[in-house]
Amino acid sequence: MKTRSDSNGKSLIAQGEPMVWLAGGMFAIACAMIVSLLGLILCQGLSTLWPKPYVVFPLEDGNFVGGEWIANQRYSISKDSIDELPEQAREKASRLLGDRSLLVSDQVYLRTGNFDVGNRHFTYVPTILLSSEKPVIPKDIWLVERLEWGVLFGLPIRIERNVAPEMDPGFAKKQLLLQQIDRFRPEDVADQQNFDAITTKLRDMAERSSGTGSDTLKKDIEQSFVATEPNEIQRQLIDSESRMRGVQSEIEHLKDRLGELDGRLARARIHVRKAELRDKTDLLSSLDDGIELATSLGGIEQQWRDFNDSLAFWTAQAGDESTVQPWLKRIAEQAKVEAKQELEPIAEALQEWKNTSIAPLPPQSKNAVEEAIRLAQEASASQASINAEISRLESIRSSEQLTFAIPISDGSQLEGVSEGVGFVRQSQSDGSIRYGWRPSDGSKVQGLTEKTILVADIVRWFQPNQLSLVGKARVYLSRWIEFLFGSPREAGVEGGFFPAIWGTVVMTLLMSLAVMPFGVMAALYMREYAKPGWILSLIRISINNLAGVPSIVYGVFGLAFFCYTIGGYVDGGPVKAGFTPWPATTWFLACALTVLVGTVAFVLAFLCSGSPTQQSPFAKRLSSISGLCWLFCLLGFFALLIKTPFFEGFYQASLPNPTFGKGCLLWASMTLALLTLPVVIVATEEALAAVPNSLREGSYACGAGKWQTLQRIVLPYARPGIITGFILAMARGAGEVAPMMLVGAIPLAMELPLDREFPFFHGSRSFMHLGFQIFSLGFQSQNSEAAKPMVFTATLLLLTIVTLLNVAAIWLRARLRKRFQSSQF
């Protein structure tokens, strides 16, 4: 007989060793997957913004290609693909290929930039095309990040500033009279000569006055300059940039004001529409005529005001010039008459329109319309002056320019260059500078394309091949700061992700706010109140399964239910949401029925209240009837809501433009709340089930009621578990993209969902979302190649945000858990 001890030390299975290796191996694979995923995202995400050197490779055909070096990649040459190569390379390739059918070679992946000249951001160059694999590294090359057209690489040729008289704030005021003065030319021939003399005198004064007093025009004109020395260019550029920053912010401020005026006008229109809906009148169709009249009235008034200003300016300028003053006075009188002639008919027309269109209206409508007309008149006046100021600032903005030689051949040849290899600098006879490419064999020097850009368009510039480590770190840091806190440029490919970060955080928090009470209450009912039975089991299984439904399904549901139905209801009442309202009588009857059923339910519930162990079968039947009545009452309530003929929406005035009846932050949060609800319910239920029954019994034995026990003992004990559910829900919700595409995330949003503008929270706005941004940048944008590095950075950011939110919640849970740590026995 074989004894048990015989097999000792022989059977591996008995020792359990093989399972250790299997399980350990699986564990190692899992670890490797996590590490490599994180490593990839970290590496790619962190390195994208690090400045890299600029290299130039000479090509076989005497040309050259330059760019920021990104990577060397595999490139295979076969017999078929040789034909696609340029002629010079074909021979080399077939020589290398020999008898083999496939040859593996390299290709260089370069970021060329200069999209506006070269029509590409990136290029792949097979090494077989290069005459030398050792790149030239031009020391003087600049990298310029711009507001538009992406990155520019180039050699600076000159910086210039062209100051023009129009850039002076007083210029318009001074010129207005001189431009308009011919209107006041007297008909009397004798006077005409006098008038001409005065005009000439004024023109003289305009010339002379430049550069005196507050008028700094002349000084400015003297400040025009052209610099071509590289050091001088840098120095001037730093000055120029600080000037441009001021101008830029002023322009943006003015544009904001224009937008504000438009917004006020739009709001006034909505007010009129509201009044129209309320008073059942037809205001909006005739309103346009009135607004047109008011706008032209306001504009013309402003023109005459400007003219009078100009006149006043000249009156002050002329001082005690006895010959000029009487003429100015005469012009002023004449202007008054002309202004009256011009303005009166319009004012009369407006009054006429008011009399016919709005006089018969009810007072509230009348007020709304008058307010809109007044606003239109004011807005037109301020718009004119703001636009004038903007065009002045724009002219300043475009006055300072920087010209580069772009490392792309312009087809011309530079003569007389004999020294140097790579990019060579040549002073021309007219004092200008040209750059050319001189290959190492020195055959012929190709001229480089020139490109002029505005200083104001420059976001950041540096010389990538001259940066020290500290310099690189500074560029890196400044790029990260822009990335985290700036707004997007170029459709999100460049610039900051702040709106996306903000949108994600706000939406996730809003979702948590929505899902937590719902989920916890539902779980509380299921675990603590509901009677266990097959119905409860069925519901529990359904909820668990809901957690596995593809998220896009929730997106479709959210769009149909939240956006179109509830949003439509909020916007325009039942009709907009697709329900046919009942007639008023039917509705009132239904209302009475619901109230009746509700009362019956209440009375029945009151009658059969008491402990279930003591109930008679009759009381039990009564209580189930009461339950049915409650259900009917609830359904009736919803039916009354969706069938009411008395509600026409809160935002009916702005229809057909939807306010809440489209994808927006609120509905996106609600959809996500629905999506994460099963997670919260399951986690909360588990947490509640883990509360020891002895605690509940202890509490009941002290004479506590059900709710007191739940509130004081069960919920605090279950809180860490509930918060775990909250963490899981948040982690899932923050990273969800598919439903976001349908219910409100957009690639580029101008406004934040939570900002400093009253009422601070704007639930009806669309928003940017990091997850969606990753998708749309990487795969939807026109320039997805350029956006690819950004995809990794955005991924890193999304991971960081989700991690941060989780860490915050985990910290909270740990703090709570400490309070319930047991050291029993």
Next chain:
Amino acid sequence: MVTGEATQEIPKQSVLEKGYRLDRLKAIADGKTVESVVHEDVLAAEPVLRIDRFSLFYGRKQALHSITMPIAKGQVTALIGPSGCGKSTLLRSVNRMNDLIDSVRIEGDMRLGNDSIFAPGVDVIQLRKRMGMVFQKPNPFPMSIFENVVYPLRIDGERNKNKLMEVCENSLRGAALWEEVKDRLHESGLGLSGGQQQRLCIARAIASDPEVLLLDEPCSALDPIATGKIEDLIDGLKGNYSILIVTHNMQQASRVSSHTAFMYLGRLVELGKTSTIFTKPLLRETEDYITGRFG
């Protein structure tokens, strides 16, 4: 000598005959109605709680069979019997903790003082406030020692700090825990040792000054030293409170109780003074159980 729905007089001589004893236990096992033996002196004592023909069913299964017994005021009454005989069920019925189980159905009644416990319309919460209960395993709430003790007052909405402090101190002194915890009243109750936790639970049970104290095997999860302390405590509480204690430990029952009830398969078999039950019980079955011959 004999109470209950006596259908048949039991002569004392035959009670002590072995043959009859077998019949009696067999009769119980067969589900026949068997009368309880309740000693005269127990009936003479003033009762705080009267259990009156009380039966309890878990679904179809009957757990308690028409139990009738008085619980003497100011005394300790111990419930003993083999596992599954319904001691705990009876104890938990007194403060209607069995209401929490859906399938439970009861017949008969209990009376606390003059008030019925199971009559329809009884406010269970008010009822429970008149009793304190201590469970087998210490179950302090996840809050501070202070909050644990004053929990019954808190749920009544008491906010007066001084009042709460006074009750806390009195209860902790009553549970002989004051000296050990007076410096750390605001630390978690879960940080105490097992014996201290159980005394904390007793302090909580007596905080609302109950009429009856129900102890459900309060020492079964404790070591001998902690058990000794609890037993001393029960001894000290005797007189102020009427105590009903379930125990598996025969020595404990003999040490702490003044009355002892022996139960078997959901029936009360014998109830009498502890001294009598443990020395010369009327029934041979009781004697056999106490001496360990069966059960």
